[in-house]
Amino acid sequence: xxxxxxxxxxxxxxxxxxxxxxxxxxxxxxxxxxxxxxxxxxxxxxxxxxxxxxxxxxxxxxxxxxxxxxxxxxxxxxxxxxxxxxxxxxxxxxxxxxxxxxxxxxxxxxxxxxxxxxxxxxxxxxxxxxxxxxxxxxxxxxxxxxxxxxxxxxxxxxxxxxxxxxxxxxxxxxxxxxxxxxxxxxxxxxxxxxxxxxxxxxxxxxxxxxxxxxxxxxxxxxxxxxxxxxxxxxxxxxxxxxxxxxxxxxxxxxxxxxxxxxxxxxxxxxxxxxxxxxxxxxxxxxxxxxxxxxxxxxxxxxxxxxxxxxxxxxxxxxxxxxxxxxxxxxxxxxxxxxxxxxxxxxxxxxxxxxxxxxxxxxxxxxxxxxxxxxxxxxxxxxxxxxxxxxxxxxxxxxxxxxxxxxxxxxxxxxxxxxxxxxxxxxxxxxxxxx
Numbered sequence: 001x002x003x004x005x006x007x008x009x010x011x012x013x014x015x016x017x018x019x020x021x022x023x024x025x026x027x028x029x030x031x032x033x034x035x036x037x038x039x040x041x042x043x044x045x046x047x048x049x050x051x052x053x054x055x056x057x058x059x060x061x062x063x064x065x066x067x068x069x070x071x072x073x074x075x076x077x078x079x080x081x082x083x084x085x086x087x088x089x090x091x092x093x094x095x096x097x098x099x100x101x102x103x104x105x106x107x108x109x110x111x112x113x114x115x116x117x118x119x120x121x122x123x124x125x126x127x128x129x130x131x132x133x134x135x136x137x138x139x140x141x142x143x144x145x146x147x148x149x150x151x152x153x154x155x156x157x158x159x160x161x162x163x164x165x166x167x168x169x170x171x172x173x174x175x176x177x178x179x180x181x182x183x184x185x186x187x188x189x190x191x192x193x194x195x196x197x198x199x200x201x202x203x204x205x206x207x208x209x210x211x212x213x214x215x216x217x218x219x220x221x222x223x224x225x226x227x228x229x230x231x232x233x234x235x236x237x238x239x240x241x242x243x244x245x246x247x248x249x250x251x252x253x254x255x256x257x258x259x260x261x262x263x264x265x266x267x268x269x270x271x272x273x274x275x276x277x278x279x280x281x282x283x284x285x286x287x288x289x290x291x292x293x294x295x296x297x298x299x300x301x302x303x304x305x306x307x308x309x310x311x312x313x314x315x316x317x318x319x320x321x322x323x324x325x326x327x328x329x330x331x332x333x334x335x336x337x338x339x340x341x342x343x344x345x346x347x348x349x350x351x352x353x354x355x356x357x358x359x360x361x362x363x364x365x366x367x368x369x370x371x372x373x374x375x376x377x378x379x380x381x382x383x384x385x386x387x388x389x390x391x392x393x394x395x396x397x398x399x400x401x402x403x404x405x406x407x408x409x410x411x412x413x414x415x416x417x418x419x420x421x422x423x424x425x426x427x428x429x430x431x432x433x434x
Contacts, residue, residue, distance in 0.1 A: 011112065012087035024082040024124055031080040031136060035120075037160035041072035043167040044155060046174075048146050053175035055147070062174075064210075066146060069257060074143055077118040080136065086112055086123050111135040113142060133157045187212075188252035191229040198269040199229065203262035203328050207234045207247060214266040220251065220258055229266065263328060323349055390419055401427035 034040055048071075049062030064070070086109045089098050110130065112121045120139045122132050137152030158166040191199070191214050199214055207213070211234040218228070232249040235257055246259035326349045330340055340348075388394050388408035396406040403423045411419075412429050 009088050009090060009112070011114070012089045027132070028080045028082045028122070031122075031132070031156065032078075034156055034158075034160050034163075035075050035078065035080060035136070035140070036072075037163065038068070038072055039160045039163040040155060041075065042068045043163040044140070044152065045071050046167060047152065047155065048141070048144065050174045051147065057175070059175070066144065071144060075140065078113075078120050078143070079118060080120050080122060082122050082124050082132070084124050086110070086121055088112055111139045113139055131157070187231050187233045187250050189231055190217075191231060195268060196229060199266045200269050201263070201266050201325065201328050203265065205267065207265075207267075209234060212268070213249070214268070215249065215251070215260060215264055219264045220260060232265075325352055397432045399430045399432060400425060401430055406432070 045062065045066055045068040048066045052063050052066060053059045088109050091098055108123050110123050110126050113119075114121060120136065122135050122139075126132065126135060131153060133153045133156040136156050140152060140156075141147060154166050155163050195214070213232050213234060214229040215232045216228070217230050220230075230251065232251045235248040235250045247262055247265050248257060248259050249265070250256070251258055326345050329348070330345055333340055386395055388396050388406075388411055390407050390411040394408040394410065396408055398409040398412040399406050400412070400418050400423075402425060403418050403421050405418050405420045407419070409429075409431060415425070417424055
């Protein structure tokens with residue numbers, strides 16, 4: 001088999017780049033500021049992610065390697081330097097031997113990335129038609145491991161605060177398959193009724209990067225009514241979650257990164273139908289992961305893990321069951337070195353179940369009270385409508401035939417005109433029988 005040699009591009013031996021004049025040094029400083037701005041990182045993430053989606057139809061979401069945070073973290077250490085001349089050489093990785101072919105004519109490279117000193121070197125006088133922003137865009141794509149679209153040039157030429165506005169004018173549209181995928185459990189959107197019925201609260205269980213979980217909108221300041229659950233995406237692998245660590249999540253269309261307590265993070269049960277064993281806790285699962293299932297069972301502890309049915313109310317749209325809440329508290333206290341016994345857990349679970357029953361009873365009593373008040377008002381209205389409006393004491397039992405108004409017979413015997421419309425009683429009256 002032929003031997004494959006790995007070749008790296010290095011600055012030519014003995015070559016020292018010379019910085020250009022002061023004006024170009026100021027331009028390099030301005031380019032560095034644009035390169036490090038979060039606005040540029042956000043616009044570049046949208047642009048490069050869309051390009052990647054159009055090239056690869058199998059992508060149903062922007063690549064994580066081209067997220068705003070990854071781009072900002074990658075570019076933040078680098079500084080742009082404009083140099084008069086720029087010479088490079090090809091060096092074997094194994095031996096360090098210079099294998100650069102003898103040039104027929106000397107020419108300068110247009111750009112070069114010096115990773116050891118975190119510098120991006122740009123040639124001061126590139127060929128006609130090649131702007132420095134174009135060269136810097138190619139270097140940025142090299143750092144990010146992405147193909148170099150020419151559209152990065154206007155983003156680097158714009159002021160940092162105008163990067164997103166410039167992106168909008170470029171009319172970059174994400175691939176059509178992303179719109180379909182984003183409607184299915186997209187981070188930041190409310191949980192469906194079907195998924196809400198499978199929510200479970202199992203804190204300190206292992207999470208894996210990319211797992212879809214749910215979080216209360218009120219706990220992250222997203223507004224809406226308390227109890228509104230939103231989809232979120234775990235942004236950290238299990239090896240980075242410690243005992244006291246916060247859980248890093250991605251929420252919203254801009255995939256903003258937040259950190260929250262494990263007690264605020266709800267995972268999803270598996271929808272697989274398995275045989276139930278009496279006295280055994282149901283198997284918890286997060287997004288169908290076996291690792292997550294084992295983690296959920298591990299933190300349950302003491303035979304009182306989170307069950308699908310729980311005790312008391314279920315863990316549907318009304319929140320976690322009493323058993324899940326007690327299991328969550330027990331696991332947190334156990335990790336903190338303050339374990340609670342099985343009997344205490346059962347007492348807590350019974351207490352929470354009674355509190356839920358009391359809340360349900362109070363709500364039912366309040367509804368009954370409202371219904372009783374409404375019925376009383378209707379009864380009072382009916383009584384008023386059956387009372388003579390002349391004496392306001394006796395019930396109506398007489399109709400004036402001429403106009404149809406009603407009053408009691410005793411009042412009717414004392415009048416010769418209708419007290420309401422002043423019509424003469426020329427047609428007499430008719431008695432009513434109750």
